[in-house]
Amino acid sequence: MGSSGSGKSTLLNILGILDNYDSGSYELGGKLIKDMSEKRAAQYRNQTLGFIFQSFNLISFKNAMENVALPLYYQGVPRKKRNKIALEYLDRLGLLNWADHMPNEMSGGQKQRVAIARALISQPKVILADEPTGALDTQTSYEVMDILKKINKQDITIIIVTHEHDIAAMTDKIIKLRDGVIGDMIINGELASFKKSYTKDKAIL
Amino acid sequence: MFDLDKWQEILGTIKKNKLRTLLTGFSVAWGIFMLMVLLGAGNGLSNGVSSNFEGNARNAIWIWSRETSMPYQGYKVGRAIQFTMDDYDAIKKMENIDKISARYWIGDRIYSFGNEYGTYNTQSCHPDYLGIENLIISQGRFLNDIDLEHERKVMVIGEDIRKALFKDTDPIGQFIKVGSVPFKIIGVYTEKDPREGTRQGLIPISTAQRLFNAGNRIHNLALTTTDISKSESEKIEKNIKNDIARRHKFDPEDERAIGLYNSLKDYVQTMNIFSAINMFVWLIGIGTLIAGIVGVSNIMLIVVKERTKEIGIRKALGATPGSIIGLILLESILITAAAGYIGMFLGISLMEGINFAMEAQTQTQVGASGDQGEIRMFMNPTVDLRIAISAMLLLVAAGAFAGYMPAKRAASIRPIEALHDE
Numbered sequence: 001m002g003s004s005g006s007g008k009s010t011l012l013n014i015l016g017i018l019d020n021y022d023s024g025s026y027e028l029g030g031k032l033i034k035d036m037s038e039k040r041a042a043q044y045r046n047q048t049l050g051f052i053f054q055s056f057n058l059i060s061f062k063n064a065m066e067n068v069a070l071p072l073y074y075q076g077v078p079r080k081k082r083n084k085i086a087l088e089y090l091d092r093l094g095l096l097n098w099a100d101h102m103p104n105e106m107s108g109g110q111k112q113r114v115a116i117a118r119a120l121i122s123q124p125k126v127i128l129a130d131e132p133t134g135a136l137d138t139q140t141s142y143e144v145m146d147i148l149k150k151i152n153k154q155d156i157t158i159i160i161v162t163h164e165h166d167i168a169a170m171t172d173k174i175i176k177l178r179d180g181v182i183g184d185m186i187i188n189g190e191l192a193s194f195k196k197s198y199t200k201d202k203a204i205l
Numbered sequence: 206m207f208d209l210d211k212w213q214e215i216l217g218t219i220k221k222n223k224l225r226t227l228l229t230g231f232s233v234a235w236g237i238f239m240l241m242v243l244l245g246a247g248n249g250l251s252n253g254v255s256s257n258f259e260g261n262a263r264n265a266i267w268i269w270s271r272e273t274s275m276p277y278q279g280y281k282v283g284r285a286i287q288f289t290m291d292d293y294d295a296i297k298k299m300e301n302i303d304k305i306s307a308r309y310w311i312g313d314r315i316y317s318f319g320n321e322y323g324t325y326n327t328q329s330c331h332p333d334y335l336g337i338e339n340l341i342i343s344q345g346r347f348l349n350d351i352d353l354e355h356e357r358k359v360m361v362i363g364e365d366i367r368k369a370l371f372k373d374t375d376p377i378g379q380f381i382k383v384g385s386v387p388f389k390i391i392g393v394y395t396e397k398d399p400r401e402g403t404r405q406g407l408i409p410i411s412t413a414q415r416l417f418n419a420g421n422r423i424h425n426l427a428l429t430t431t432d433i434s435k436s437e438s439e440k441i442e443k444n445i446k447n448d449i450a451r452r453h454k455f456d457p458e459d460e461r462a463i464g465l466y467n468s469l470k471d472y473v474q475t476m477n478i479f480s481a482i483n484m485f486v487w488l489i490g491i492g493t494l495i496a497g498i499v500g501v502s503n504i505m506l507i508v509v510k511e512r513t514k515e516i517g518i519r520k521a522l523g524a525t526p527g528s529i530i531g532l533i534l535l536e537s538i539l540i541t542a543a544a545g546y547i548g549m550f551l552g553i554s555l556m557e558g559i560n561f562a563m564e565a566q567t568q569t570q571v572g573a574s575g576d577q578g579e580i581r582m583f584m585n586p587t588v589d590l591r592i593a594i595s596a597m598l599l600l601v602a603a604g605a606f607a608g609y610m611p612a613k614r615a616a617s618i619r620p621i622e623a624l625h626d627e
């Protein structure tokens with residue numbers, strides 16, 4: 001969490017190997033990530049990372065199945081095989097009937113679920129979610145969070161950037177950024193008290 | 206399989222953006238269309254004019270005698286020069302002379318065969334004359350050395366004479382009367398170019414000299430040179446002039462003592478003009494093409510801007526910079542190549558169509574008026590396949606060039622920024 005300009009995007013860029021860093025170190029799956037060539041970075045992103053975005057970022061001229069299959073295209077998986085796998089993942093998220101639909105024919109929640117399927121298809125170790133519920137109403141947000149929680153149980157780390165305290169409260173660990181530095185860190189047990197402070201915030205507002 | 210996927214990916218994008226692709230392609234198609242039309246027109250002009258050289262060998266030299274215009278070694282101005290067989294023999298021995306024929310004109314005489322008669326011109330020559338004038342023997346044979354040696358009274362007649370006097374009779378072996386002298390017909394000639402006319406009877410020069418009391422006098426000389434350059438041809442020209450000047454005792458600087466026409470010089474000059482025109486045409490054509498290519502490049506830049514988000518997504522999902530460059534570059538090449546092909550096809554079709562129409566017209570013209578048409582300035586305005594193929598390669602290169610800048614820009618897109626672009 002953090003206010004705008006606090007460095008959330010920069011941190012996400014670094015975690016997503018989309019940007020280099022000047023000091024410190026970043027290890028992903030036990031491997032130091034530093035000064036990678038763009039090509040290596042792309043391969044790493046493709047195989048170990050999944051992305052979920054606020055604005056879904058599906059490719060508008062591809063249908064749901066093709067969107068989900070895209071990461072496998074960059075892994076060099078043949079078309080038929082990757083489309084089959086894509087259908088399996090859509091099925092898991094309850095969207096099998098929507099496989100042929102274009103993104104603009106789907107609701108926000110459906111789009112985000114397609115995006116989640118796309119993030120999952122490459123079986124990443126980490127999913128980076130940039131305000132995944134930012135464009136969704138409360139009920140859909142909670143549904144999406146439920147899905148993410150389930151995925152989390154399958155040993156996939158999920159890093160969520162959010163402004164919303166109720167979303168933050170559903171996570172295991174909260175890192176607050178302030179002016180580019182990590183401020184508070186709230187872990188599991190302390191979440192109860194965080195929830196209390198969250199209600200306090202609300203009271204002030 | 207992977208490559209096929211890549212093409213499907215690109216085709217998919219193109220299909221989804223039809224109008225954009227169409228507009229992009231149009232500028233290139235237009236550019237190449239103009240190039241083809243211009244090249245075709247240039248070729249037409251050059252073919253038309255060079256066809257005027259077809260009637261004679263391209264490396265022929267004609268020499269005829271005139272009067273001196275400069276006093277020399279005590280001789281007065283205005284002395285007539287008379288060529289003889291000695292000149293023929295001397296020039297024949299010179300280097301780089303391929304074919305040579307002396308000529309002696311008998312002038313117009315009445316030709317008659319049976320009840321048919323007409324006035325035609327008789328000319329005597331050597332057997333080499335066939336190759337110098339590019340005559341075609343349609344029946345029988347041409348004069349040969351034995352005819353000359355035995356001073357045979359034989360004649361090769363032009364197609365026009367055959368048509369007029371012999372009608373359906375086979376002329377070979379028949380006797381034709383020139384004035385009161387009978388000649389045996391041994392052959393019929395035609396010209397490649399119908400405008401040259403075929404209204405002459407050709408007889409051996411030795412026969413003519415004896416029959417018409419010419420002694421060893423000749424009127425002029427025609428020769429061809431072996432395959433040589435323009436400068437060498439000019440050297441031969443000078444050697445011949447000097448040689449004749451020495452034998453006939455006139456000043457070698459005297460420009461008016463003899464006349465000399467060197468067709469190679471003319472031909473080379475004309476061809477130089479056409480290679481200049483050709484260069485000019487390429488210049489304009491390539492200019493038009495470059496405008497088209499800049500258009501493609503421009504549109505591809507907009508495409509990249511428009512697709513920033515999509516490219517950002519692709520990069521986040523693991524697309525390497527190489528695959529992004531490939532995507533944009535191949536799309537650009539595909540559009541330019543396909544559009545260029547269409548433009549080229551239309552351009553070539555148009556020129557072939559014009560060619561077809563023109564040929565049909567020429568056919569009817571020749572049929573109606575027989576021969577002696579006007580000088581042709583435009584003929585066969587087509588582009589040959591080699592140029593078309595090199596233009597095609599040029600297009601692919603152009604497509605790559607047009608796509609390169611935009612592709613580079615696409616590859617440098619930073620995903621997170623692109624995706625925040627709301």
